[in-house]
Amino acid sequence: MQVSSLCVAKFPLSVKAQLPTLKTQESMATAPKWAQKTIALPPYKRGCHLVTPKIAKEIEQDLSGFKCGLAHLFLQHTSASLTINENYDTDVRDDTETFLNRIVPEGPSAPWKHTLEGHDDMPAHIKSSMFGCALTIPITDGKLNMGTWQGIWLCEHRDHPTSRRVVVTLNGI
Amino acid sequence: MQVSSLCVAKFPLSVKAQLPTLKTQESMATAPKWAQKTIALPPYKRGCHLVTPKIAKEIEQDLSGFKCGLAHLFLQHTSASLTINENYDTDVRDDTETFLNRIVPEGPSAPWKHTLEGHDDMPAHIKSSMFGCALTIPITDGKLNMGTWQGIWLCEHRDHPTSRRVVVTLNGI
Amino acid sequence: MQVSSLCVAKFPLSVKAQLPTLKTQESMATAPKWAQKTIALPPYKRGCHLVTPKIAKEIEQDLSGFKCGLAHLFLQHTSASLTINENYDTDVRDDTETFLNRIVPEGPSAPWKHTLEGHDDMPAHIKSSMFGCALTIPITDGKLNMGTWQGIWLCEHRDHPTSRRVVVTLNGI
Numbered sequence: 439m440q441v442s443s444l445c446v447a448k449f450p451l452s453v454k455a456q457l458p459t460l461k462t463q464e465s466m467a468t469a470p471k472w473a474q475k476t477i478a479l480p481p482y483k484r485g486c487h488l489v490t491p492k493i494a495k496e497i498e499q500d501l502s503g504f505k506c507g508l509a510h511l512f513l514q515h516t517s518a519s520l521t522i523n524e525n526y527d528t529d530v531r532d533d534t535e536t537f538l539n540r541i542v543p544e545g546p547s548a549p550w551k552h553t554l555e556g557h558d559d560m561p562a563h564i565k566s567s568m569f570g571c572a573l574t575i576p577i578t579d580g581k582l583n584m585g586t587w588q589g590i591w592l593c594e595h596r597d598h599p600t601s602r603r604v605v606v607t608l609n610g611i
Numbered sequence: 612m613q614v615s616s617l618c619v620a621k622f623p624l625s626v627k628a629q630l631p632t633l634k635t636q637e638s639m640a641t642a643p644k645w646a647q648k649t650i651a652l653p654p655y656k657r658g659c660h661l662v663t664p665k666i667a668k669e670i671e672q673d674l675s676g677f678k679c680g681l682a683h684l685f686l687q688h689t690s691a692s693l694t695i696n697e698n699y700d701t702d703v704r705d706d707t708e709t710f711l712n713r714i715v716p717e718g719p720s721a722p723w724k725h726t727l728e729g730h731d732d733m734p735a736h737i738k739s740s741m742f743g744c745a746l747t748i749p750i751t752d753g754k755l756n757m758g759t760w761q762g763i764w765l766c767e768h769r770d771h772p773t774s775r776r777v778v779v780t781l782n783g784i
Numbered sequence: 785m786q787v788s789s790l791c792v793a794k795f796p797l798s799v800k801a802q803l804p805t806l807k808t809q810e811s812m813a814t815a816p817k818w819a820q821k822t823i824a825l826p827p828y829k830r831g832c833h834l835v836t837p838k839i840a841k842e843i844e845q846d847l848s849g850f851k852c853g854l855a856h857l858f859l860q861h862t863s864a865s866l867t868i869n870e871n872y873d874t875d876v877r878d879d880t881e882t883f884l885n886r887i888v889p890e891g892p893s894a895p896w897k898h899t900l901e902g903h904d905d906m907p908a909h910i911k912s913s914m915f916g917c918a919l920t921i922p923i924t925d926g927k928l929n930m931g932t933w934q935g936i937w938l939c940e941h942r943d944h945p946t947s948r949r950v951v952v953t954l955n956g957i
Contacts, residue, residue, distance in 0.1 A: 514758030529898035552702035585860030687931030725875035
């Protein structure tokens with residue numbers, strides 16, 4: 439594997455070299471780091487929403503300290519989802535919501551047993567497992583290394599908007 | 612990023628501080644750790660099953676040593692899946708199985724070419740990619756940091772129950 | 785958690801032991817490492833394709849240096865996907881493509897607003913979120929620790945084949 443010099447680190451090599459002297463700021467920067475934070479996203483109406491700016495704002499300062507690593511986003515809910523998709527045209531988010539509503543039956547004719555929490559609840563659970571509640575994104579040179587057209591979506595599957603918690607875990611060097 | 616003091620670690624800082632003296636148990640606890648284990652889940656009948664207690668029992672002792680990190684669960688099969696969803700009402704699991712069977716054709720009228728391993732095999736492969744075979748869950752203060760209503764589901768997509776292997780990898784401080 | 789001696793490491797223990805002497809090659813091997821590389825997959829026609837050999841060839845040399853860890857694959861696109869599924873019978877890949885085309889409407893009768901980039905574009909975005917654009921796979925003893933029948937698939941959802949970028953991040957000991 440050809441790897442950029444930026445993102446390869448075998449930590450003890452630098453420790454070894456430093457033993458007789460003081461650590462420099464530079465060598466410190468290559469050490470493994472962990473950071474974890476719970477973000478509260480504001481309530482969004484049912485549908486797919488681009489939340490890259492909101493997420494980035496919360497973590498960009500810490501991200502800047504990582505030359506190479508992984509960012510993990512974990513939504514602590516079972517009736518919404520996180521996915522990565524197109525970041526430009528809002529029609530793509532609307533069409534995706536249209537698809538989800540077409541594919542998952544809802545209302546009186548739906549075959550669900552779990553109906554106590556509302557007609558939109560069981561469909562929301564299914565959509566949550568279809569798209570998933572977690573994302574792992576590479577960090578490169580202090581930034582989320584997504585493609586040009588990729589963005590982070592929060593998909594709210596319930597009718598009633600509520601705040602949603604995301605546990606962000608950063609790990610890298 | 613505002614991070615709790617619990618979960619931020621820049622490892623070499625503590626190493627540096629310890630050089631002149633013996634390491635204490637406390638400082639050791641902040642060092643990067645890796646653990647990996649293969650768990651065999653017992654055979655489950657076709658459908659969705661809550662396996663949080665079984666998984667937790669296998670890893671809780673090791674988990675307790677991590678203040679902050681990530682737990683990765685990897686199902687080594689292509690006809691079952693792992694997902695995170697509601698942990699309370701068994702109807703939610705039943706309804707999800709109902710949905711999967713509605714959306715993926717099965718039996719003589721299904722359009723599959725791959726039929727040698729049984730009518731339930733090709734649908735099982737599709738369902739496995741729909742929900743996925745892996746989960747990554749944040750670890751916080753020695754526990755899986757899922758939401759109140761979240762649980763780990765094993766979804767068995769084959770008719771004949773078989774034991775399923777899950778490779779668990781823990782990484783953190 | 786019973787863990788194999790191979791894959792458990794509490795890094796500072798070895799550092800501590802080494803302080804008075806030189807590090808040996810053996811002890812170095814247990815240190816946390818990160819590597820990251822962007823791979824360009826060649827253009828594939830619309831459908832599901834087994835890319836395990838191509839991915840493995842690109843990373844196998846680096847992989848061999850990890851006794852225990854995680855490999856993260858991140859596709860930087862929103863109209864293709866990565867999934868893990870059956871690695872033997874090409875019919876399984878064909879049938880999965882058949883399923884995706886059945887479930888996501890395409891063409892003049894489809895309900896999409898986002899049509900400027902072609903009739904296959906909006907369906908491609910939806911399929912990308914259904915299967916996802918990222919995989920995390922355990923590394924054990926220098927190899928991707930997948931099940932016997934598991935393989936990495938690139939699913940190309942556009943009609944026109946284009947090269948696809950995958951950011952691979954390796955982390956472990």
